[in-house]
Structures are given as C-alpha cells and as structure tokens.
Amino acid sequence: MPDLLTPKQLAEYLQLSQRTIYRLLDRDQIPAFKVGGQWRFRKSAVDYWLDLRMHQLESAHLHEMQAGVDEPALSLGAVLREENALIAVPAGAVSDVVQALVSRVTFPERVDADLVVQRVVEREALCSTASPEGVALLHTARWEPRVLAAHDLLAVGRLSEPIDFGALDGGRTDMLFLILARNERDQLVLLAKVARLCREPVFVDGLREASAAAEVVALVEATERRVFGSRSA
Structure with a gap:
C-alpha cells in the first residue's frame, strides 16, 4: 500500500x-x-x-473498524487461551508491571520476551493506553516489526492493586490487556474489539470479579457475541 x-x-x-x-x-x-x-x-x-x-475513539467507530473483517481467527475468544486469561500481576512502576505480565504469558511461538517488554514500554512512553475504565491496552506500535510471526495473542492481567498508569483522566488502572498480532490488520481489529468491549461497564466489572480464568474466557466470548454479533463467535 x-x-x-x-x-x-x-x-x-x-x-x-x-x-x-x-x-x-x-x-x-x-x-x-x-x-x-x-x-x-x-x-x-x-x-x-x-x-x-x-x-x-467513539464506540461506533471501533465497532465499524472490525466489521469489515469476517475471519473467525480474529475472534477475541479464539486468541485468548485459558492460561493467559487471568494473570496475577504485582503492582509497581509501569515498566515493572509490563515485565511481570510478559514473563507470565504463555506464548504460542518462540519470542524474545525482552524485546516484547521493550516494545510495549516504548509504546506506553508515547502516550499511555490506560483508559478511564481502569484498563490498559498494552501493545507494540503499529509501525514496528511484529514480535509474533505466525499467531495472534491476547492476555488479560489483573493487578494486585490499582496504580497510576498514566491515564489522561488521572484515574488508576487495575486491569491489563496484552494484544500482540502477526500483522497490522489483525492488530487493528483486535485493538478495536478490546477497546470497544472495555466500554461495557458490566464487562470490566466482570473481569475484576472473576475468580477463575475460565470465567474470563466465557465473559470475553459472551460479550464479544453480544456486542459484535455471531460473526465474532
């Protein structure tokens, strides 16, 4: 292009x-x-x-961004493995939190974990991905080479206590999503979907209240179907 x-x-x-x-x-x-x-x-x-x-971005724009791609592989439920669905992360500085989350993720292929941490921290330094909902959407910059070659990955982390993650509204963050994609197109869709789901108060509350990883997977799949329809199932 x-x-x-x-x-x-x-x-x-x-x-x-x-x-x-x-x-x-x-x-x-x-x-x-x-x-x-x-x-x-x-x-x-x-x-x-x-x-x-x-x-x-407005919720309607986020919804529209993913609507043009009709591939089951781009379902959040398809890229969220149970072992990555409820990762306990100790509170700390942003770089320490990213390091702790990445070190606990089960990756679908061989990766340079130090490079993943570096790229995510560099992206956060540009502008925090933390939202008013108390959720940070961790990812690498779109213009950087991909850190995954053949898979997409979604992981959910829950901090031991809310921290200042740099949200524009000054609010504190206690939930983390790590979103890594094999190409720019997948990253755009996955980011748009996660950002849209996090606008749903019931969804974010459910993440905070979940007692098991299976609950998080079920919550993501159910909310994705409700918000985006059966095409995301």
Whole structure:
C-alpha cells in the first residue's frame, strides 16, 4: 500500500466508511492535508495517530473498524487461551508491571520476551493506553516489526492493586490487556474489539470479579457475541 492515500484508500485500510473519514476530517480528528484541493493522508502519520488514539475513539467507530473483517481467527475468544486469561500481576512502576505480565504469558511461538517488554514500554512512553475504565491496552506500535510471526495473542492481567498508569483522566488502572498480532490488520481489529468491549461497564466489572480464568474466557466470548454479533463467535 502506498504511503499517500486518498479518502477511499484510507477508508479501506482502516475498515471505516468514507462518510466516517469525512466526519473525522470535519472534526479535525485525523491528520490530513490537501493536494490540488483534494484530501490526502500519509499512512505513516495515520498509523501514528491511530496508535495513540485507538482507545479514545467513539464506540461506533471501533465497532465499524472490525466489521469489515469476517475471519473467525480474529475472534477475541479464539486468541485468548485459558492460561493467559487471568494473570496475577504485582503492582509497581509501569515498566515493572509490563515485565511481570510478559514473563507470565504463555506464548504460542518462540519470542524474545525482552524485546516484547521493550516494545510495549516504548509504546506506553508515547502516550499511555490506560483508559478511564481502569484498563490498559498494552501493545507494540503499529509501525514496528511484529514480535509474533505466525499467531495472534491476547492476555488479560489483573493487578494486585490499582496504580497510576498514566491515564489522561488521572484515574488508576487495575486491569491489563496484552494484544500482540502477526500483522497490522489483525492488530487493528483486535485493538478495536478490546477497546470497544472495555466500554461495557458490566464487562470490566466482570473481569475484576472473576475468580477463575475460565470465567474470563466465557465473559470475553459472551460479550464479544453480544456486542459484535455471531460473526465474532
């Protein structure tokens, strides 16, 4: 895909309608410039913007982003293994928390765990992924090489106590998602889905109250079906 995109190309890339793209333009919510009176977008700039703003997008936009991809492999339930569904993480500094979570994850393939920690911490340093719901969506930057070659991964961590994770509203964070994908497209969809589910108060409360990993897996699958429909089952 070229780095310079038209509104139509950007809509296809982001799995959004052109109407949504123009709505974002009207609100000055997406980086763009005009060439000969026509809107153009640099893919690299949009990737940077999206990585920083994903968890702040409207619920409708998050829903729309994943709707264009109809693949069972992109179901959250398909990439959340029970051994990664309720990981106890001790409270601490952001870098220590990331290290602790990654060290407890069961990966589906050989990875450089130190590199995963480094990339996630570097991404958090750009702008915290912590949301007002008390959840951080940990991932590597979209423009960095993938740390997984053949699989997508979702892991859920629960902190021993809420900490300051850098949320824009100043709130504290006690739940963590680690989202790693084999390619940019999968990462976009998985991030959009997790961010959308975390807008559901019952979902986040359920994560906090779960007493077993199987409960978390069931909660993710049930909420995914309810929010996105049977296509995500």
